[in-house]
Amino acid sequence: MTRMKLLLVGGFLASGKTTAIYSAAKLLKASGRKAGILTNDQGKQQVDTGFIRGKGFPNEEVAGSCFCCNFNAMSGGIQRLHEDIQPDIIFAESVGSCADLAATIINPLLTLQPDRYNIVLSVFADIRLLVAFLKNEQPVFHENVSYIYQKQLDEADIIVANKIDLLSVPELDHAKAVISDAFPDKIILYQNSLSEKGIQHWLDACENFHNATLRPALNIDYDKYGAGEAELAWLDEEVGIVSEDKNAVKAALLLADTVYNKIKAGNYPIGHLKFLLDNGRSQTKISFSPFGDTNSMEQHTMEESAKAVLLVNARVQTAPQVLQDIITEAIVETENTTASKITEYTTTAFQPGYPRPTYRIIA
Template sequence: MEPIRFMVVSGFLGAGKTTTMIALAEHLCETYGEAAIIANDLGANLVDTSLTRVTGCTVAEIGNECICYQMDNLVDQIRRLRDKSGARFVMSDIPGCGVGALDHVYHPLAREHGDEFTLAPFTVITDPERLRMIMPEKADIHLPEELVYLLKLQLEEADLVVLNKCDLLTEADRERYVDFLRTAVPDIPIICISARERTGIDELARFVTGNVSALKNFSVRYDEKFNEAEGKLTWYNRRLYLKTRDGGAIDMNAVVDDLIEGIRLGLIERKRNVPHLKTFATAGEGDYSKASLIGVDYDIEYAQQLAEPHENLRMIINARAVCEARPLTRLMDDALDEVCDRYDLDCQVFFTECFGMTDEGR
């Protein structure tokens, strides 16, 4: 049996890993063979899984821990995608500040399953806004210095760096970002794309199907600085159902927008931030909304909004916040209560979890 090609996609919170994987999977299915995605994160009820499913891409989910610490589960999922879905190429992301999958995933797979898996280049997605934090201008986007340290480590780990969201750059700015990356991570190939606009995806596809990982030795330094960086983040996941009390259809896009805005204002009031907040909302029959917020100083970004008014809505919220768990839980509840009062909605919460990366017993 021909080895299945597997790739880890790393990158900072909000860089566009999921959008890139979806765009790449769609392209590979047309040009290479069946491609599948594994959505991975520290919690459960992932926006990425729901979004990937509605695009028609084959997806599996590994939650509650990074794939770095679920090797048996990862191998089983790849085999299942190969055997049941006919996948020839499987890619998995890791949590958005994750570092170390080269050491914890690639090397064990090469050592223990080298005849079964071909390891595509370890790919790190970055975006212009976050990259500015380590460029000469040292942009302050109100994230702790410890998280900047994680971004630097991610870039160093890569076999391939992908600069996403290039549709937002002028030609001169794109050259400036690429020149910086060539200096910061010399000898690592760089590809510019816009996953949203589907530009550069063909070049990315050719690279990851035509090359393999260098399997370089990159062991993360789990020192005090690394531990402090992980300790800054709190994970929040919620799944809920909203419906109008009078049974009438309303503009649920406004509900989603006001809920995110309430969360943003709550974080600003507490002088906290959210490197990435994602929502997925659907009323069924293919009508859905996908929204993102990459910081309290930014506008809400919509990959898609609901096309019609609705009387009910199923919703998932994933947030990765620089905020302690208890105040984050309170402000999330306050924002939801305010929206329900404003739009006269009933709300049923099915699932909520909120934890710090270093919380005991997580």
């Protein structure tokens, strides 16, 4: 019996997981192979899900909880993808604040369905944040959040130091020395997920990784883990934009920039800040990292429109009400600046609950 190839993709918020999965799915499709994609978030309105589905890739979603706390929904999503399209590879992207994946996802899958899966856990990290973390430079996040970050790296089968295109050659050489010294026994890839060569290297590494045994479980303090997740406010909001001057796309981009600038002005550390912009004819995803750079391969070619819809996913170290107030203020300012009308359709703002995995199997 051929084992199902499951690429479990972990790593902290804004590390480039979705970009890598999308790039890999495109590359596989071009070579005649099929990929299924399972997305996951604590919220129920996912930018990443909308983006993946908008690109036409088979997708299942686990919303409103992490994989580990809703294992049956996760395994059910994997099964549906397998039955519907018989994919060559399934990508399962976990919540960016989730850890302990070996004991709560990999080991239960291998135990409940032995001989079914070949699982690889790739943990992505923005190489700039990773180097700053390893050098104990000025901390970006609260110590409990940093605890989650460390635990994610500890259990990786493969560490993907991502976004190397944002470093100079000397900076990259220095980063490689720091990272390899910190993880001498790990498989480490240095990757630009917008590069076909980099993505192919990752796929090859995953294809060549074989470990059908149960993984060692982390020694993890769940109280500290839960406290780390609770440091982050999660906000999901969908807004509609109407512009009599047919500048709704421009207004949406200004709103996204205004939200980002207000968060930075308040010195609130950003986990991730993502927007999905839809002008009725096409979509584009816009992401802001903790370092202030943006990632959108398509926003500059999007046609203007009289109407647009903007979905916001914000994961920020602050209180939910503070984040909600920032969004509201940004909407008012954007309306006044662009003479557009912005309507808030749906809004949820919360802090994740205490992690209570369905299973935790220790090898």
